[in-house]
Structure formats: structure tokens, C-alpha cells
Amino acid sequence: xxxxxxxxxxxPRTDSFEEIRRKLEAFxxxxxxxxxxxxxxxxxxxxxxxxxxFDRQSLKVLARDLEDAxxxxxxxxxxxxDDRYPGLVPVMEHVRADVQAMLExxxxxxxxxxxxxxxxxxxxxxxxVGEKMARLGxxxxxxxxxxxxxxxxxxxxxxxxxxxxxxxxxxxxxxxRPAGMSQGQMKGRAADLSARVLNSEPPRDxxxxxxxxxxxxxxxxxxxxxxxxxxxxxxxxxxxxAGQFETILGVPVDEVLDAYKRVVASLYSPAVMRYRLDRQLxxxxxxxxxxxxxxxxxxxxxxxxxxxxxxxxxxxILVSAAWxxxxxxxxxxxxxxxxxxxxxxxxxxxxxxxxxxxxxxxLGTPKGVERVPVPIAERDQPCLQEExxxxxxxxxxxxERHMRRAQDIEWALDDGGRLFILQARPxxxxxxxxxxxxxxxxxxxxxxxxxxxxxxxACRGIGAGQVCIVGEKTNVDDLPPHAVLVARTSTPRLAxxxxxxxxxxxxxxTATGHLSTIAREYGIPAIVxxxxxxxxxxxxxxxxxxxxxxxxxxxxxxxLVRYQLxxxxxxxxxxxxxxxxxxxxxVAPLNLRDPNSxxxxxxxxxxxxxxxxxxxxxxxxxxxxxxxxxLSPRSQRxxxxxxxxxxDLILIDVGGGLAVSPGSKKARxxxxxxxxxxxxxxxxxxxxxxxxxxxxxxxxxxMSSATRSMSLAGPSAGAVEHNLAIISDAYMNLSLHLxxxxxxxxxxxxxxRNENYIYFRFVGGVTEITRRxxxxxxxxxxxxxxxxxxEASADLVYGRIKKITADAMLAKLEMIGRLIGFTRQLxxxxxxxxxxxxxVGKFLQNGRASxxxxxxxxxxRTST
Amino acid sequence: MSxxxxxxxxxxxxxxxxxxKEHLGKKGFLVETYTESRTALDRLENKTFDVxxxxxxxxxxxxxxxxxxxxxxxxxxxxxxxxxxxxxxxxNEAEIVxxxxxxxxxxxxxxxxxxxxxxxKRAKKLR
Numbered sequence: 002x003x004x005x006x007x008x009x010x011x012x013p014r015t016d017s018f019e020e021i022r023r024k025l026e027a028f029x030x031x032x033x034x035x036x037x038x039x040x041x042x043x044x045x046x047x048x049x050x051x052x053x054x055f056d057r058q059s060l061k062v063l064a065r066d067l068e069d070a071x072x073x074x075x076x077x078x079x080x081x082x083d084d085r086y087p088g089l090v091p092v093m094e095h096v097r098a099d100v101q102a103m104l105e106x107x108x109x110x111x112x113x114x115x116x117x118x119x120x121x122x123x124x125x126x127x128x129x130v131g132e133k134m135a136r137l138g139x140x141x142x143x144x145x146x147x148x149x150x151x152x153x154x155x156x157x158x159x160x161x162x163x164x165x166x167x168x169x170x171x172x173x174x175x176x177x178r179p180a181g182m183s184q185g186q187m188k189g190r191a192a193d194l195s196a197r198v199l200n201s202e203p204p205r206d207x208x209x210x211x212x213x214x215x216x217x218x219x220x221x222x223x224x225x226x227x228x229x230x231x232x233x234x235x236x237x238x239x240x241x242x243a244g245q246f247e248t249i250l251g252v253p254v255d256e257v258l259d260a261y262k263r264v265v266a267s268l269y270s271p272a273v274m275r276y277r278l279d280r281q282l283x284x285x286x287x288x289x290x291x292x293x294x295x296x297x298x299x300x301x302x303x304x305x306x307x308x309x310x311x312x313x314x315x316x317x318i319l320v321s322a323a324w325x326x327x328x329x330x331x332x333x334x335x336x337x338x339x340x341x342x343x344x345x346x347x348x349x350x351x352x353x354x355x356x357x358x359x360x361x362x363x364l365g366t367p368k369g370v371e372r373v374p375v376p377i378a379e380r381d382q383p384c385l386q387e388e389x390x391x392x393x394x395x396x397x398x399x400x401e402r403h404m405r406r407a408q409d410i411e412w413a414l415d416d417g418g419r420l421f422i423l424q425a426r427p428x429x430x431x432x433x434x435x436x437x438x439x440x441x442x443x444x445x446x447x448x449x450x451x452x453x454x455x456x457x458x459a460c461r462g463i464g465a466g467q468v469c470i471v472g473e474k475t476n477v478d479d480l481p482p483h484a485v486l487v488a489r490t491s492t493p494r495l496a497x498x499x500x501x502x503x504x505x506x507x508x509x510x511t512a513t514g515h516l517s518t519i520a521r522e523y524g525i526p527a528i529v530x531x532x533x534x535x536x537x538x539x540x541x542x543x544x545x546x547x548x549x550x551x552x553x554x555x556x557x558x559x560x561l562v563r564y565q566l567x568x569x570x571x572x573x574x575x576x577x578x579x580x581x582x583x584x585x586x587x588v589a590p591l592n593l594r595d596p597n598s599x600x601x602x603x604x605x606x607x608x609x610x611x612x613x614x615x616x617x618x619x620x621x622x623x624x625x626x627x628x629x630x631x632l633s634p635r636s637q638r639x640x641x642x643x644x645x646x647x648x649d650l651i652l653i654d655v656g657g658g659l660a661v662s663p664g665s666k667k668a669r670x671x672x673x674x675x676x677x678x679x680x681x682x683x684x685x686x687x688x689x690x691x692x693x694x695x696x697x698x699x700x701x702x703x704m705s706s707a708t709r710s711m712s713l714a715g716p717s718a719g720a721v722e723h724n725l726a727i728i729s730d731a732y733m734n735l736s737l738h739l740x741x742x743x744x745x746x747x748x749x750x751x752x753x754r755n756e757n758y759i760y761f762r763f764v765g766g767v768t769e770i771t772r773r774x775x776x777x778x779x780x781x782x783x784x785x786x787x788x789x790x791x792e793a794s795a796d797l798v799y800g801r802i803k804k805i806t807a808d809a810m811l812a813k814l815e816m817i818g819r820l821i822g823f824t825r826q827l828x829x830x831x832x833x834x835x836x837x838x839x840x841v842g843k844f845l846q847n848g849r850a851s852x853x854x855x856x857x858x859x860x861x862r863t864s865t
Numbered sequence: 866m867s868x869x870x871x872x873x874x875x876x877x878x879x880x881x882x883x884x885x886k887e888h889l890g891k892k893g894f895l896v897e898t899y900t901e902s903r904t905a906l907d908r909l910e911n912k913t914f915d916v917x918x919x920x921x922x923x924x925x926x927x928x929x930x931x932x933x934x935x936x937x938x939x940x941x942x943x944x945x946x947x948x949x950x951x952x953x954x955x956x957n958e959a960e961i962v963x964x965x966x967x968x969x970x971x972x973x974x975x976x977x978x979x980x981x982x983x984x985x986k987r988a989k990k991l992r
Contacts, residue, residue, distance in 0.1 A: 048971050054881055055971030058949045063971075577880075 022655045031077035038070035046521035071609045078616040088603035110156035115210045131232030131290035146422040150222040151294030156234045166201035172285045191269045198266040224295035227252045229260035234288040251369045297421045301384040302327035302413035307401045310430045317341045322384035325361030355383045407566040444560035452553040456531035459517035463565040464504030464526040465545040465557045468538045491516035504546035506534045509788045511804040640668035646691040650724045658728030675728035677750045680811045684818020691822040750810045758803040775831035869893040870915035870985030875905040888974040902926040915988040921948045941991035943984035
């Protein structure tokens with residue numbers, strides 16, 4: 002603002018008719034593109050479900066379409082708000098650049114510190130620390146598994162090292178045309194790259210950080226020997242690379258840096274390169290995060306499979322154990338004890354084979370590990386006692402439940418008998434075993450069906466657990482984990498509980514809504530729009546949700562649960578699947594969930610989903626908070642509406658909303674062509690709904706009203722922003738000042754269900770705050786009963802409903818019309834809390850309700 | 866033959882062939898897969914299938930070449946074209962007349978099954 006404008010401020014801007022139309026068009030564009038983006042994300046997530054055939058080109062087109070949609074949302078928001086959110090553009094460009102890099106097979110390492118302590122690592126850091134370390138960190142942080150002390154040298158550090166040593170430049174040069182390379186050429190060039198890594202020194206600050214990290218861990222844990230473990234990026238962990246990258250055990254403190262280089266150099270082993278090439282990946286473009294973990298002084302160690310990989314239907318857990326370090330079990334080079342334990346509780350050991358164990362692995366002197374003889378007295382003793390087996394099985398099943406797949410877990414017991422988890426990864430099943438478990442139609446026949454083909458599958462999968470009905474008063478923080486959450490609407494309140502749920506079912510909702518997206522993000526089976534699940538399913542009832550076939554069974558269907566654990570898909574191994582998963586991680590997670598949080602700002606958007614969520618919220622606020630539109634009353638498309646109730650309403654037709662004769666000054670109800678406005682007026686003009694007499698006011702109400710009248714002096718008289726409806730054939734933005742309430746209803750109604758929405762905003766009132774809060778409560782309950790998602794604070798009520806059919810829209814708008822009339826002066830009547838119940842009941846029961854009226858004197862007495 | 870029909874699937878991505886084969890196989894079709902169009906054409910010369918599912922764009926002979934060959938040799942055989950997302954516009958429609966239908970990647974396995982089922986029925990009717 003200039004000094005001149007400070008002294009002589011500009012007159013408030015009068016929006017031209019075209020200006021309003023332009024903004025509304027931008028809003029509709031934003032809505033449509035927001036829906037398109039959500040649908041594309043949903044489609045991509047559905048593709049990940051394994052039922053789709055797609056290739057890299059499909060992903061490129063999908064990414065391009067998504068980018069276009071998000072770009073359009075951002076520019077629409079800035080058109081609506083006169084460029085108030087320029088910060089969204091660089092955020093969007095940042096996401097776009099990462100997506101592009103992935104599509105071009107460039108591995109994108111998250112920018113992080115060189116070293117990340119293991120206790121700070123979880124699954125979300127996979128693009129910084131690799132899948133293997135991310136899983137280990139996740140188990141320590143979220144499941145309270147005991148894991149070795151240590152840290153991860155990040156992929157970002159690896160990138161700097163390789164750049165600094167000239168390896169990346171040499172790699173691009175040596176492998177510019179990898180497809181036509183002979184085996185011999187590839188081997189030679191791979192050896193060249195390995196040698197460059199081994200002969201280089203990490204940048205000085207990185208080397209210093211590693212030395213310091215090692216010293217700190219040594220001081221903290223007292224351990225002077227380390228396991229230096231690979232954790233490569235860009236693949237789905239080392240699942241398919243098992244044994245091909247280097248892991249070095251028993252490394253002394255002063256050799257950790259050398260071991261680090263050896264592990265990084267294993268990126269360029271010929272075996273890895275061939276593997277990558279076979280999968281149409283660039284053979285040498287990889288990045289390696291490296292875990293530096295204390296060696297656990299293991300008295301015994303081994304491996305747990307949470308299912309038998311050759312016969313999952315046996316429902317047993319397999320445990321192998323040896324004395325000393327676990328290498329004997331992993332390598333399979335010596336005799337080990339073997340146990341089979343039932344998966345069902347109480348866990349019973351059904352087979353116990355104790356081997357004659359002559360040797361064990363121990364830390365070597367001065368480094369490495371070596372085979373040493375087992376003392377004769379211990380050779381035929383079992384490595385595990387009952388108590389240790391129990392602890393191991395409980396932990397293994399906890400990990401499986403969290404990871405949602407059968408697991409292959411490496412473990413160790415230290416001298417004190419404390420259990421450490423060293424690694425966990427999805428169990429690789431023998432393919433025929435997995436396929437055999439898919440013949441399910443026979444198996445499920447004996448279970449009663451509670452719901453079938455009701456609603457839409459939002460996330461495929463199978464989940465079993467106890468039903469937990471989430472009502473409007475349920476505190477979502479108190480929901481038990483591993484429950485089947487059943488709710489009336491897909492309210493965002495549920496989002497926080499979804500991560501730990503076994504499955505989610507809602508009566509109302511769509512597969513492209515935010516809750517559905519969150520369910521897919523966490524891979525939680527979800528069915529939405531199931532109509533009456535909250536009535537059919539009962540609290541604490543044990544059910545199995547088959548969100549593959551859209552069926553809910555009573556009881557726990559073991560065959561289905563097992564199918565979920567062993568699900569084997571060839572597609573899941575393809576490069577396209579990995580690429581899709583990577584892309585989704587970059588675009589789909591929703592971090593900005595709470596619009597009231599101070600972090601709900603453009604700059605904190607991290608994904609495309611965040612960006613469209615933010616933009617949508619701000620656009621809605623722009624249209625519903627206060628009167629944004631100012632228009633000259635002489636415009637040709639403005640008419641006052643002739644109504645049978647004392648309400649002055651001005652209509653502005655932006656296209657197809659009115660059919661009036663040119664000379665007429667007023668429009669009649671029959672001339673309204675706007676479908677949403679017609680529906681609302683139908684409710685508003687129902688006989689008896691509109692209270693024409695002023696409500697009786699007691700003294701408190703009167704005093705409060707009198708003082709509030711002064712403080713709430715309305716905007717200048719004569720402005721057309723009072724009681725104004727901007728309409729088209731399918732759209733309505735209605736601003737109503739009724740007494741001291743201010744109501745805004747913004748809605749769009751078409752035959753395309755996904756585009757439909759109603760936003761309802763109600764604020765103000767004439768009495769003291771307690772009564773207005775009662776009215777807030779009343780509105781909230783009525784709206785929620787009609788499936789709106791409602792946010793209420795102080796005397797502001799904000800309800801929204803989206804993606805319902807045109808018929809349902811008409812019914813909701815008619816209800817809103819009645820509600821406006823019903824609540825016009827209601828706060829004056831709400832003298833105590835019990836009356837809220839009464840009026841809510843009255844409105845809901847009556848359907849086509851009459852005015853609230855006065856409560857009977859007798860009831861008034863008893864209720865006070 | 867007790868199967869619902871014999872199908873040849875041709876796509877230069879092995880994973881696409883494998884997954885279609887697995888799915889159609891479960892539904893009762895007898896499926897052969899090829900990732901090289903020349904090998905597939907050799908096979909088509911010696912054996913008549915009810916349905917051929919082929920990618921449009923491939924190294925060597927393209928999906929259109931396969932379509933022409935099949936229609937010449939065995940008019941009753943129905944050809945379903947797999948096209949890249951949005952690439953249908955780039956194919957000359959006049960040339961691909963004669964295909965039973967098209968399906969764009971990404972597509973659901975159930976969608977290809979529904980198409981193959983219809984195509985097989987038509988092929989049997991024409992024989």
C-alpha cells in the first residue's frame with residue numbers, strides 16, 4: 002500500500018458481474034479438478050492392489066494427468082482469491098520434479114543428515130535409510146522391539162560420497178548404453194566402479210560424522226564391534242537382492258569407515274547389475290544407505306517364519322535356533338534346532354527337533370566372526386526354553402500384525418536372555434503354496450454372511466477383528482487397535498484411528514474421499530457406502546471383512562486371514578509396481594489434516610494430496626466466510642424473489658438459474674430454474690416452518706439480545722450482499738442474514754454424483770453464548786443425523802456433504818430449507834440443555850417439520 | 866475340449882503375459898503367451914485360436930500386422946488389441962477395423978476376462 006492509499010484508502014472494490022462469474026467458474030473448475038486428482042490417486046492406489054495390468058507408459062500418462070489436475074487446482078485457487086497463495090506453486094514444482102526423476106529411473110534420496118540414529122528411524126524414512134533399516138527402525142519405534150543400538154548412514158550421504166569421488170559421473174559414462182553390453186564388458190565396468198569407491202575416501206565431514214557416531218555408540222553401549230549392514234534404496238528393500246549386497250559382521254571401531262566403503266561398493270557387483278538389467282532398470286543407478294549397529298553378544302540366535310512357507314495352511318510358526326551368532330542359521334551350514342508352534346493361542350510347541358550342535362559362530366579375534374566349538378555339555382541342549390519361545394512367538398506375531406504380511410525375522414538372545422530383533426522382511430512363499438491358498442470359495446461357505454455387495458470397496462484386502470461402532474460421541478483416541486471400525490460417515494475424525502485398524506466400514510462415503518485415500522495409504526481394508534453397516538454389525542462382534550469380494554462374515558475366517566498374510570503376486574515384483582509405489586509415496590500421503598492447525602499453510606504441503614486438500618479448504622472458505630461478492634444493484638440479471646414468507650431475497654443469475662420476462666421487477670418461485678434453490682425454497686416455504694411471530698423472550702434473552710444488537714450492527718444498508726443468492730441451473734451460493742444469524746449455503750447439484758456437494762455454514766445469534774452453543778449443538782446433531790460431516794466451534798457450525806446422488810441432494814437441500822426456518826430464532830427458546838434433545842427429536846421425527854413452537858409448561862418445569 | 870476357449874496372448878512385457886495367463890487360466894481358458902511377435906506369428910500359422918490378445922506397439926511386427934495376419938488366415942478368430950493409455954488416437958482407426966475390441970492400459974484383469982469371454986463366444990458362433 003502506498004502512502005497515498007494510507008491516507009485515502011481505496012473504496013471497497015465492486016465486483017463486476019463477470020468477475021463473480023469468473024470466480025465461480027474457477028471454483029467449479031477447482032472442484033472438478035480436485036475430484037479428478039483424487040480419482041487419479043485412487044486409481045493409482047487401486048492399481049497397486051494387484052488386479053490391474055499396466056506399464057511404465059501408463060504411469061507416465063497418469064503422472065502427467067495428475068500434475069495437470071493439481072496445477073489447475075492451484076491456479077483456480079489463485080484466481081478465486083486474487084493470487085493469495087503464490088507459495089503453492091514452488092511446492093507443486095518440487096513434487097513434480099521428484100515424480101519426473103522417478104519416471105526417468107533416477108533414484109531420489111531424501112535430503113537428510115549424514116547420520117540418522119536408529120531410534121529416530123521409522124517406515125516413513127525409507128527413501129533416506131533404505132527399506133531394511135526403515136523396517137528395523139519401525140519395529141523399534143512403533144512396536145517397542147529391542148533392536149541393537151546404532152545409526153544409519155543415509156542415502157543422501159552415499160550420494161555425496163559417490164559424487165565427490167567422481168563415481169556417479171564415471172557410472173553414467175561407462176553405462177551410457179547398458180542394454181547392448183556383453184557380460185564381459187559389464188563385469189569389467191562394474192569392477193572399475195567398485196574400485197573407484199574402495200580407493201576413494203568419503204568427504205571429510207562425512208568421515209568425521211561416521212567416526213563420531215561410532216564413538217558415541219561405543220560409549221553408550223559398551224560394544225566395540227559393529228555389524229555394518231546394507232540397506233539399498235530404489236528397490237523394495239533387499240527382498241529380491243538377498244545376499245547380493247554386502248553385510249559385514251564383527252567390524253572393530255576403527256574399521257567401520259572401510260566397511261562402509263565395501264558395503265557401498267557392493268552396489269556395483271555384477272550379480273546386482275544383471276538382476277537390475279533383467280528388470281529393465283538401469284544396472285548401476287543405485288544408492289546405498291548403510292546401518293552401523295552394535296553386535297549383540299548373542300548366546301543363541303536364529304530365524305522365525307510366522308507361517309510355513311511351503312504349507313501356509315498348517316497354521317504353524319517355524320523357529321530355527323543355534324548357539325552363538327545367527328550366521329549358522331542364515332547360511333544353513335550347520336545343524337540347528339527346529340521348532341513348530343501353533344499360531345492360535347495358546348501357542349503350543351507341536352514339533353521340537355533338538356540338533357547335535359558341534360559348532361557356533363562367535364566374534365573373531367581381532368575382527369570378523371569365526372566358528373568355534375560348542376562346549377560338549379551344551380551340544381545336545383535346546384537353544385530355547387519355553388519362556389523364550391513364548392516371547393519370540395508373541396513378538397513375531399506382533400510384527401506380522403503391524404506389517405500385515407507373514408514375516409521372516411532374524412533374532413538373537415543376549416547373555417541375559419533379552420530378545421533382540423535384527424531384521425524382518427516379508428516372508429517369501431513357495432509360489433504353489435500361495436496359489437493353493439487362494440481356493441477360498443469352498444472354505445468360506447460355512448461362515449454366516451452379515452453384509453454382501455453393499456457399498457464400494459475403497460481398499461482391497463482382508464481384515465478380521467472385533468467390531469467397534471464409532472458414534473458421534475466416541476473419542477477416537479480411545480479406539481482399540483486391530484478393531485473393525487464401523488461408522489455412519491467417513492468422517493475425517495476417523496483418520497487418526499485408521500492406521501491401527503483391522504478394517505474400516507462406513508454407511509456413507511465414496512472411494513475417492515479422504516478417508517478412503519488414507520485407508521489405501523496404510524493398506525487397511527475398507528468398504529464405504531455400505532448403507533446400514535452400523536445397524537447390522539454389533540459392538541464387540543467378531544467379524545472378517547473381505548474387501549476383495551465385498552463380504553463381511555460373522556466370526557474369524559482363518560482361511561481368508563491367512564490368504565491376506567501370504568498374498569503372492571507376480572506383479573508385486575515388477576519394476577512398474579515398484580515405480581508406482583514410489584510415485585504414490587510422493588503424491589498420495591495426506592499430511593495436512595487439520596485446517597485449524599497453525600501448520601495448515603501452503604509451505605507445509607509435502608505432496609499433491611496436501612496441495613489439493615489445502616486449496617480446496619481455502620477456496621471453500623473464500624466462498625463461505627463473509628460476503629466476498631459485491632455487485633452493483635443495477636445489473637440486468639438481478640431480481641428480487643417474491644416469496645410467501647417475509648424474507649427479502651435477491652437473486653443473481655449467472656446462467657440458467659431464472660426464466661423471467663424481461664420487464665418484470667420480481668421473480669416468482671415458479672420462474673426459478675436453479676435446481677438447488679428450488680429444493681431449498683420447497684423446504685423453507687413448507688407451511689408452518691417459518692416462524693412469523695417473534696419468539697417470546699425471557700429477561701436474560703432480552704438483555705443479551707439488546708446488547709448484541711449493538712455490537713452486531715450489520716453491514717451498510719442497501720448493499721445487495723444481504724440475503725443474496727448467486728445461482729445457475731446447477732449452482733447456488735446463498736447468503737442469508739436472518740436476525741443475527743448469518744447462513745451461507747454453497748452447493749452444486751448435477752447428475753454426476755462425484756461433483757455434487759453442499760457446504761452449510763451458520764454463525765451468530767441473538768442471545769447469550771450458552772444458548773447459542775445449544776443451538777450449535779442442535780444444528781450439529783441434526784446435520785450429522787443427515788450424514789453431513791460437521792465441525793462446530795463456539796457459535797459457528799460448518800457442515801459439508803459431498804458426492805451424493807442428485808435425488809439425495811434434493812432431499813438434503815429441502816431439509817436445509819426447513820432447518821433454516823426452524824432454527825431462525827431458536828436460540829431464544831433454548832433455555833436449557835434438555836430442550837436441545839427435544840427440538841432435535843422434533844425436527845428429525847417430523848420430517849416435514851413445523852415451527853419449533855413453545856414447549857409444554859409441564860415439560861418446562863421438569864426439565865429445569 | 867472342455868475349456869472355454871483357446872487364447873494366444875502377445876505382449877513384449879512378460880509380466881503382462883504371465884498375469885493375463887494366470888487370470889484367464891483360472892477362469893477356464895487355455896492360454897499360450899508370447900513376448901516376441903515373430904514367434905507368435907509362427908504359432909498362429911500352425912494353430913487356430915479362438916481369441917488373440919495382442920499389444921498394439923511392439924518391436925518387429927506390430928499388433929496391426931498380427932491383426933491382418935489373423936484375419937487373413939482365420940477370419941473367425943477374434944483379436945483384442947491392448948493399447949497404451951491414450952495411444953488409441955495415434956493408431957489409424959481404418960487400419961484397426963476388424964479387431965473385436967480394444968483395451969487401454971491400465972486395465973483390470975476382470976475387464977480383459979469379460980472381453981475375452983465375449984470374443985470367444987463370437988468366435989465359436991462364426992465357426
